[in-house]
Amino acid sequence: MEPKKLLILITALVAIGMGAWLSYQLLVPAPAPKTATILPSPPDLPEFSLLDQVGRPFRREDFAGQWSLAFFGFTHCPDICPLTLQVLSGAHRTLVAAGQTPVPRIVFISVDPDRDTPEVIGQYVGHFGADIIGISGSIDELRKLTSALGIFFQTSPQSGENYSVDHSAAVLLIDPEGRFRAVFSAPHEIDKFVHDLPIIMKTL
Secondary structure (H helix, E strand, O other): OOHHHHHHHHHHHHHHHHHHHHHHHHHOOOOOOOOOEEOOOOOEOOOOEEEEOOOOEEEHHHHOOOOEEEEEEOOOOOOHHHHHHHHHHHHHHHHHHOOOOOOOEEEEEEOOOOOOOHHHHHHHHHOOOOOOEEEEOOHHHHHHHHHHHOOOEEEOOOOOOOOOEEEOOOEEEEOOOOEEEEEEOOOOOHHHHHHHHHHHHHHO
């Protein structure tokens, strides 16, 4: 076959192949999250001022630059908090082992500032992973954040040091622009985060 005819044939085959690939992409729906609810109009985080587990200020701008999974709870929580942090830590390890990039960091926000000092929070989150950030602060500053994100918390009327705190069990996904992007509702499982997070971070 003449070189010119061969070139025309190769070009035609490439065009046919590209057309078939594009048709396939249009016909096959993109993967979608199975569990997470994506917010169509993600709100910006409000201004707030808290402290991390080593006593450094943690503000709205500290959420910028990377994806974060935020969970509100307290260190004396008997079940929901430790179980959720175990799930988040397990999902984090699984994503890292799979070579996923980026991998959201985990931010634990205590709604029990009277007992959860930076030192207490640091010891607590250390049980679940070296890279977990723990923060807390005054009730007024916490309310600024929780009210904007739709997170509920309320201290029980029980007196003494053994009081409990009722709180929302949702895990929130914050994007690198400091916006509330998606929410994972309980019950939480490692596989749900491992499946949904790469899809969300790639799509948004």
